[in-house]
Amino acid sequence: MGLTSLNFFLFLAASLVVYFQLPEKYQWRWLLAVSCFFYVYCSRTLSVFIAVTCVSTYVLSILIERSEIRYKDELKRIKAGELTLDKKAAKAQNIRRKRACIWAAALINVGMLVVLKFWDLIFSDINTRFFGGAENFVPLLHIGLPLGISFYTFQAVGYLVDIYRKQAEPEHNFFKAALFITFFPQIVQGPISRFSQLAPEIYGGHRFDFKNLTDGFYLMLWGMFKKMVIADRAGIMVDYVFYDYQNFSGWQFWVAAFAYAFQMYGDFSGGIDIVRGAAKMFGIEMVDNFERPYFSKDIPEFWRRWHMTLGTWFRDYLFYPMSLSSTAQKVSKSLRKKGHLHLAKMLPAHVSCIVLWLANGAWHGAGTQYIVFGLYHGILTVLSEEYHGKLVQLGDKLHINQKCASWSFFQMARTFFLVAVGRIIYITPDFGASLVILKSMFTAKNVGIFFNEGLYKLGLERPDFYVLVFACLVLLVVEIFQERMKIREWLYEQNLYFRWGLAFGLIFTVLIFGVYGHGYDAAGFIYMQY
Amino acid sequence: MREEIMEILTELRPDVEFENEKKLIDDGILDSFDIVSLVGELNDAFDVSINVQDLLPENFNCVDAMVELIENLQEEE
Numbered sequence: 222m223g224l225t226s227l228n229f230f231l232f233l234a235a236s237l238v239v240y241f242q243l244p245e246k247y248q249w250r251w252l253l254a255v256s257c258f259f260y261v262y263c264s265r266t267l268s269v270f271i272a273v274t275c276v277s278t279y280v281l282s283i284l285i286e287r288s289e290i291r292y293k294d295e296l297k298r299i300k301a302g303e304l305t306l307d308k309k310a311a312k313a314q315n316i317r318r319k320r321a322c323i324w325a326a327a328l329i330n331v332g333m334l335v336v337l338k339f340w341d342l343i344f345s346d347i348n349t350r351f352f353g354g355a356e357n358f359v360p361l362l363h364i365g366l367p368l369g370i371s372f373y374t375f376q377a378v379g380y381l382v383d384i385y386r387k388q389a390e391p392e393h394n395f396f397k398a399a400l401f402i403t404f405f406p407q408i409v410q411g412p413i414s415r416f417s418q419l420a421p422e423i424y425g426g427h428r429f430d431f432k433n434l435t436d437g438f439y440l441m442l443w444g445m446f447k448k449m450v451i452a453d454r455a456g457i458m459v460d461y462v463f464y465d466y467q468n469f470s471g472w473q474f475w476v477a478a479f480a481y482a483f484q485m486y487g488d489f490s491g492g493i494d495i496v497r498g499a500a501k502m503f504g505i506e507m508v509d510n511f512e513r514p515y516f517s518k519d520i521p522e523f524w525r526r527w528h529m530t531l532g533t534w535f536r537d538y539l540f541y542p543m544s545l546s547s548t549a550q551k552v553s554k555s556l557r558k559k560g561h562l563h564l565a566k567m568l569p570a571h572v573s574c575i576v577l578w579l580a581n582g583a584w585h586g587a588g589t590q591y592i593v594f595g596l597y598h599g600i601l602t603v604l605s606e607e608y609h610g611k612l613v614q615l616g617d618k619l620h621i622n623q624k625c626a627s628w629s630f631f632q633m634a635r636t637f638f639l640v641a642v643g644r645i646i647y648i649t650p651d652f653g654a655s656l657v658i659l660k661s662m663f664t665a666k667n668v669g670i671f672f673n674e675g676l677y678k679l680g681l682e683r684p685d686f687y688v689l690v691f692a693c694l695v696l697l698v699v700e701i702f703q704e705r706m707k708i709r710e711w712l713y714e715q716n717l718y719f720r721w722g723l724a725f726g727l728i729f730t731v732l733i734f735g736v737y738g739h740g741y742d743a744a745g746f747i748y749m750q751y
Numbered sequence: 752m753r754e755e756i757m758e759i760l761t762e763l764r765p766d767v768e769f770e771n772e773k774k775l776i777d778d779g780i781l782d783s784f785d786i787v788s789l790v791g792e793l794n795d796a797f798d799v800s801i802n803v804q805d806l807l808p809e810n811f812n813c814v815d816a817m818v819e820l821i822e823n824l825q826e827e828e
Contacts, residue, residue, distance in 0.1 A: 388807070537806075541786075541806055545801070545803055550794065553791050554795065567788065
């Protein structure tokens with residue numbers, strides 16, 4: 222049941238109708254029921270994996286809480302002289318117990334994710350290279366990936382770490398905890414919500430509110446425009462050019478890389494808009510995952526605005542623990558003593574950043590190209606952090622007005638260029654092919670494609686090409702306005718006829734210009750199987 | 752203590768007016784790299800151990816919040 226399929230809309234409508242008929246205290250149970258139905262309908266037997274995540278997360282959250290209660294009790298008994306243990310030892314034991322729970326969670330849940338995602342990919346490659354056939358030595362699993370496995374795994378692990386850090390209270394009701402993990406709009410492709418933000422939204426009751434319904438509807442419609450009119454149309458060109466890359470060269474790759482940037486953004490952020498819109502119809506607010514990332518002026522800013530919930534997840538649960546670990550702090554201290562003050566200050570963050578990006582690369586897939594992609598962004602982020610100040614100083618020395626619009630535009634274009642090039646690294650299944658494409662791009666000579674109808678030979682006929690360019694311009698204009706104002710709030714201030722005219726216009730645009738595949742269903746979302 | 756924190760902050764980010772800023776984290780003025788450097792410096796200067804669980808916006812949004820965090824940690828230790 223894809224997020225843009227008719228089945229999904231019927232399912233959503235039925236879920237909403239029943240939801241608002243129920244007393245508020247029972248509404249969360251209904252959400253759990255429809256979430257379970259949605260998951261089992263989409264994943265069938267693979268649903269067993271999310272069930273394991275729900276059970277293990279619940280049990281471990283309670284164990285962490287019990288450890289904390291035991292520690293507090295020990296402190297009381299130490300104070301009363303009933304226990305001979307000293308406070309530091311009790312504290313250390315508590316940390317050890319709680320850490321064991323986190324490791325168990327990582328082993329079970331991240332273990333499932335890693336095995337399901339990488340086992341077949343890695344061993345079919347090893348079998349083929351060294352044993353003459355994909356199935357010749359290490360047996361493959363052929364299980365497939367459960368829907369949204371990395372999103373719900375990250376969310377579950379984050380929940381446990383928050384309890385460990387006392388930043389969230391564990392949910393004592395197993396079914397409520399299960400709802401947090403399985404909540405159906407977010408299960409497909411995130412966002413990766415925090416318990417403290419999402420729990421009150423999904424557990425609390427909501428009364429029917431027409432504004433929420435229309436707000437959610439507008440958001441879903443806009444998401445469908447981005448997905449079906451832009452991303453799926455751009456995807457045709459991207460597939461056509463990059464899967465048959467031997468037949469193309471130079472500027473043709475640049476045009477396709479540009480299309481790929483819009484495909485990725487339209488697909489992922491469009492999907493998130495649909496998810497948030499669906500949740501909004503229930504009255505449930507979900508965190509946003511994109512903040513117009515192509516307006517970013519440097520790479521770190523881009524990653525703060527693109528897939529924000531994954532970025533903050535990596536930051537809070539990987540980057541900070543690594544860079545503030547006792548080992549990192551010891552190294553930093555020792556460097557400081559030796560007089561390497563700058564290195565002492567930056568080294569823990571830089572090393573953690575590279576590791577984080579390698580993990581991010583691996584999350585995108587198994588293969589050299591994903592590791593290189595991770596390293597590319599890791600190095601760019603480190604360089605940007607290290608030299609940002611110096612570049613600003615250099616600009617001042619050269620008397621460049623760094624506050625004018627043209628300079629901002631230059632910075633945005635530079636970031637867009639770096640991101641687009643980075644994506645070429647993993648666009649083909651073989652890293653060697655990506656290098657061939659990159660070489661061709663940087664030695665491009667065939668500028669004639671812009672003047673001799675060459676643009677219409679990249680998989681899209683002239684009318685489709687125009688629709689794509691026009692739709693991208695619409696997206697750009699809307700996003701420029703979004704930088705300055707809340708468009709949906711502004712819409713509510715407008716005349717009713719204008720609002721409905723716009724909504725119907727968007728509906729017809731999606732219906733007429735949307736790209737449909739088999740059975741009039743849109744193409745699957747790129748991040749659906751992550 | 753406050754002056755020393757101000758000195759560390761100013762050295763870390765000379766472009767920021769720390770006296771007037773009340774939302775250093777919420778407004779994204781200090782990024783994660785700044786935070787890691789800052790924590791290292793504060794740990795060293797005040798002989799405390801700021802942990803990951805202390806990295807809440809309310810502890811780093813302004814200079815006074817940082818002073819309070821360090822005082823609390825010193826009391827605990």
